[in-house]
Amino acid sequence: MKVDILAFGVHPDDVELGCSGTLIASAKAGKKVAVVDLTGGELGTRGTVDTRKTEAADAAGVMLLAARENLEMADGFFQHDEANVRKVITVIRKYQPEIVLCNAPEDRHPDHGRSSKLVADAAFLSGLRKIETVYNNQPQQQWRPAYVFHYIQDRYLKPDFVFDISDHFEEKIKSVLCYKTQFNTLDASEPATYISNPDFLETIKGRALMLGKRIGVKYAEGYLSAKTPGINSFDAFIQQVT
Structure with a gap:
C-alpha cells in the first residue's frame, strides 16, 4: 500500500499529540495517510499494552488512517x-511515502529524540539499493521519502514551518481523548501523571493557538526540517493572506 504521508511515533499517542491535526487535514484533502508506532508504550504509568492497542485503534478511526501498525520495539530501551533501522527501512519501503513525519529531535522524554534520529537515518538509508530488505517473502525496492519533518512535542522548539489545523483542531483533541487511560482523567485507581490531569489539554490548546498566531490562523502544528522546503511560486503565500 503506497501512502502519501507516513507518520511515526515512538509511543501510541505521540502522533495524536504532535501531528494529528495535520494528518486529519491531509486525509480530508484526499491524501492517503498511515501511522507506525515504534513501541507499545509498555512503560507508561497508566493503562496497559492492551488498553493502548484499543485506544490507538480508536484514534486511527478519528484520524482517517489508511493503516496503522506497531513495530514492537522496547519502550524506553x-x-x-x-x-531497528532495518525494521523502519522495511516499513518505509512497504508504504513508499512522499512525506515522513516523526518525533521531535529532542524532548522531555528521551525516547523522542532517539526515535527521531532512528527514523531520519532509516529514511535516508531506505534509498540505498544495496541495503536489502524483504517483506512478505519478496525483496523490496529502495525508496527515499522526499522530506522528513519532525513534529514539535512537549518542549518548545522554534518551527521551520507551521501547518494550519484550524478546521480540524476539535478532531485532533478527539483523537487524543481516545487514550482514556492517559488523558483528561481524575481516576485515582492509578497514579496521577504529568499528562493525566485535565489541565494538560490546555497546554495542547495553548501551543496550537501560539503556533497559529504565527501565520494569522487560529490553530496550527509546528515542524522542523533539516532539508529546506522550496517553492516555485509566491501564489501560496498570497492565497494565505487573502
Whole structure:
C-alpha cells in the first residue's frame, strides 16, 4: 500500500499529540495517510499494552488512517542499531511515502529524540539499493521519502514551518481523548501523571493557538526540517493572506 504521508511515533499517542491535526487535514484533502508506532508504550504509568492497542485503534478511526501498525520495539530501551533501522527501512519501503513525519529531535522524554534520529537515518538509508530488505517473502525496492519533518512535542522548539489545523483542531483533541487511560482523567485507581490531569489539554490548546498566531490562523502544528522546503511560486503565500 503506497501512502502519501507516513507518520511515526515512538509511543501510541505521540502522533495524536504532535501531528494529528495535520494528518486529519491531509486525509480530508484526499491524501492517503498511515501511522507506525515504534513501541507499545509498555512503560507508561497508566493503562496497559492492551488498553493502548484499543485506544490507538480508536484514534486511527478519528484520524482517517489508511493503516496503522506497531513495530514492537522496547519502550524506553530500544536502540539505534542495525536491527531497528532495518525494521523502519522495511516499513518505509512497504508504504513508499512522499512525506515522513516523526518525533521531535529532542524532548522531555528521551525516547523522542532517539526515535527521531532512528527514523531520519532509516529514511535516508531506505534509498540505498544495496541495503536489502524483504517483506512478505519478496525483496523490496529502495525508496527515499522526499522530506522528513519532525513534529514539535512537549518542549518548545522554534518551527521551520507551521501547518494550519484550524478546521480540524476539535478532531485532533478527539483523537487524543481516545487514550482514556492517559488523558483528561481524575481516576485515582492509578497514579496521577504529568499528562493525566485535565489541565494538560490546555497546554495542547495553548501551543496550537501560539503556533497559529504565527501565520494569522487560529490553530496550527509546528515542524522542523533539516532539508529546506522550496517553492516555485509566491501564489501560496498570497492565497494565505487573502
